[in-house]
Amino acid sequence: MYTSAQLVEILRETLRRVEQIADISPDDPALIALKRVVLLRIAAIEIEGAEESPAAATEIFPDSPAESN
Numbered sequence: 693m694y695t696s697a698q699l700v701e702i703l704r705e706t707l708r709r710v711e712q713i714a715d716i717s718p719d720d721p722a723l724i725a726l727k728r729v730v731l732l733r734i735a736a737i738e739i740e741g742a743e744e745s746p747a748a749a750t751e752i753f754p755d756s757p758a759e760s761n
């Protein structure tokens with residue numbers, strides 16, 4: 693089973709490859725629909741990961757202000 697981060701990277705790489713190899717126009721409705729579905733899934737995975745690890749939020753937004761030099 694893949695971790696959330698691995699799954700997100702796999703989905704992003706899949707999108708990159710589809711965009712590079714696809715013989716259809718970037719404006720093709722099917723390609724746009726596929727990208728939308730994949731990007732929504734990536735967002736959902738990232739949201740789920742953020743909700744599961746509140747420690748990550750503390751790393752990004754520490755209680756104390758950053759020290760300046």
